Amino acid sequence: MAIVKDFLHNSFKHNVEAGKMQFGVGLETTSADVAEALATTDYDWLFIDGEHGPHTVQTILDVARAIAPYEMTPVVRVAEAGTGIFKQLMDAGIQNIIVPKVESGEEAEQIMYWASYPSRGNRGMGAGVVRASRFGRYPDYQQRIENETMIMLQIESKKGMENLDAIVKTPGVGAIFLGPVDLAVDMGHGLNIFHPEVVEKMEYAIKRIQELGVPVGTIAATPEQAKHYAEMGVTFLGVGADTAFLTKMADDTLASYKAVL
Secondary structure (H helix, E strand, O other), rough: OOOOOOOOOHHHHHHOOOOOOOOEEEEOOHHHHHHHHHHHHOOEEEEEEEEOOOOOHHHHHHHHHOOOOOOOOEEEEEEOOOHHHHHHHHOOOEEEEEEEOOOOOHHHHHHHHOOOOOOOOOOOOOHOOOOOHHOOOOOOHHHHHHHOOEEEEEEEHHHHHHHHHHHHHHOOEEEEOOOOHHHHHHOOOOOOOOOOHHHHHHHHHHHHHHHHOOOEEOOOOOHHHHHHHHHHHEEEEEEHHHHHHOOOOOOOHHHHHHHOO
């Protein structure tokens, strides 16, 4: 059996739980080539954005396969939660899923129901013939997968913040991912994630989530902000994205040549 590494071992999850900072880079395009290029860097996780990027299950699978030989873990944000998308992604071997804009404990419980095998949930049993178990090569898949899966709920609205405790306390939730941009917009501050009221709410949430014993991550806009969050105990950060890198580098390169010529 030519399996070269333990594909079930979820290094992202275990490092986050151990408090080892994990740096992520966003993939807004659907390009497996771009994903593989990013996988040759020292980023820890690839933030495959199925909420804002035009991803399908197939493009996500193509990307996951492209980065599989590297020390980068795929983390997929779905457009919205549902029993179908959970079954498809999890059976495709995606072990880290972020669900955006979770606003209540009831929503959180429903999400964990979809993501869990019976008796906790209603995830269908297809593991023996799909990529998740490497097509049956891991006969202990069902026994291991609960400890190797991380379902992350994104809190990014005033209502979500109001119901933070109920969301975080939902059994099985692996981590909370805070969305400062949507939170700022919802609070009436546009895209200003540095507005004092937004900063105050973010810092409260980070502290409270840790008090409840759950890992917390977010997006950092600057190295200084990343340092501040790390000092507060955040253990995974999204820092940059493929499209932003492309446009920034294109602009800077052109400007440098124009400055000389």
